[in-house]
Amino acid sequence: MTAQPGALPGPWSAILDEARRYPSPHNSQPIAARVLDDRRAELFYDLDRGLPAENFGIPFAHVCAGVFLESLATVAAAHGWAVREDLRLAEMDFSSPQRHHLLGTVELAPTPVTDAAREQMAAFRRRRTSRRPYDRRPVDPRVTAEVGAIAAGMGQEFGRTGEQDLVDDLVRINQETLFDDLRDDAVHAEILSWIRTSTRQAAATRDGLSAETMLIPGPLLRIAMRHRWLWDLPVVGGLFRRVYLRTMRGVRELGWLTGPFDGPRDHVEAGRCFLRVWLAFTRHGVDLHPFGTVITNPRSHAAFVARTGIEEAEGRMAWMLFRYGTGKPPPRAWRRSLDAMLLDRETTAVAS
Structure with missing residues (x-):
């Protein structure tokens, strides 16, 4: 109650x-x-x-x-x-x-x-989370230095890249993660339960991933999520991928956090660190969009770690990946x- x-x-x-x-x-x-x-x-x-x-x-x-x-x-x-x-x-x-x-x-x-x-x-x-395209302007190194100091002060390591080939590879991994997750029945059902394909539905539940904040037309999002087999069709699957990647235009930099991640207390402290990092970016007018599924999908996580050369050992893990940059203000989530x-x-x- x-x-x-x-x-x-x-x-x-x-x-x-x-x-x-x-x-x-x-x-x-x-x-x-x-x-x-x-x-x-x-x-x-x-x-x-x-x-x-x-x-x-x-x-x-x-x-x-x-x-x-x-x-x-x-x-x-x-x-x-x-x-x-x-x-x-x-x-x-x-x-x-x-x-x-x-x-x-x-x-x-x-x-x-x-x-x-x-x-x-x-x-x-x-x-707020910005899934909008970014404008390709580089972020002031003083901002990322401040973020790095905040993370280090909490026992975490802030990593970043502005190397375009690496950025593009990690964006591609993020894109493919969604398609991979949709093949898992339990994960697909879980994702589907949080998708809000119309403004009316989002306003009624006041939660979940709305088509508006994801910048994907509601009817297309509904079809794509409910009929996941369409992703494997050459033409239709290609359309879905193009629409999804359109929101990733202009991404010039990616960041990640690595640190202790070996039990509930570690996980709570990781969450505190992430919000402080996010607010530091926000104070300087920089937007952020977490790529959470890259972390939670085993294949994507392995690909991310291998591509960046991150070492995970003794309870330390690369537990967050995100894009950051500047662009038009995103819609506010319910x-x-x-x-x-x-x-x-x-x-x-x-x-x-």
Whole structure:
């Protein structure tokens, strides 16, 4: 059951109403909250909104949790609050009859609002995924140096390339990943459940991957996703590929993150790092588009690592690949209302 946001004590309504705009895989928005009092709230992961069919889909549930925790901290700081966390991180069981997995408890403590907090909040409000073509302008090396320092400060390594042959190869790998995923029945069903092929459908669910944000005509997206065998036909498959690659025009640089990725705590910290990296790009007017399926698809991941020469060992993994650049503002993705995110006190959960 959901709770009504009007009944929330303290600053929770204002904080959660903005924090709910955090990015999530397939725009699934799986984080739920139960407000306990004017300072404390419990956080949960809604297992029905996860992506367990994909390889690394379960670890990325905790990455998403980390993204949300960093979003919450960003919003709270701009409202004059620090967030203290008591996390209970355990592997998620997507077969559990209890569909909300407890992540832990957060508590608000007063803190002065700084100029840095205001700037970060402004970036959070502007941030969005851009699948639009980019304009081929190179990103200022000072921006990528700042991003590299942020990643290094969190135990991660930021890698990048502006070598056009490598960029084109990785974009091709990303394109072929979608076609490969569609051949897997479980992954195909999972992807299909999050596709929104019309404005009316996207507005009704307020989640998922809309045709508008993917820059693909709704009827074409509907046919392509529901009749996956068409991808293998020379003419029709070629059309789908051209439409998909049209959105990738002007990509001049790609970036990736490599670091500890060997358990829920690593995954949460990876998520925090990713949002900080994203907001750093946003502060400087640079757009970003994650290539998440390249990481979660085993063949694509292997091809990506081999092509870039990344070394993965001792629990370290190249866990994120993304394009970045500048271009026209992208459409804003839908977000569910605050009341849809809230749980009442009677909701049971999977505790760690």
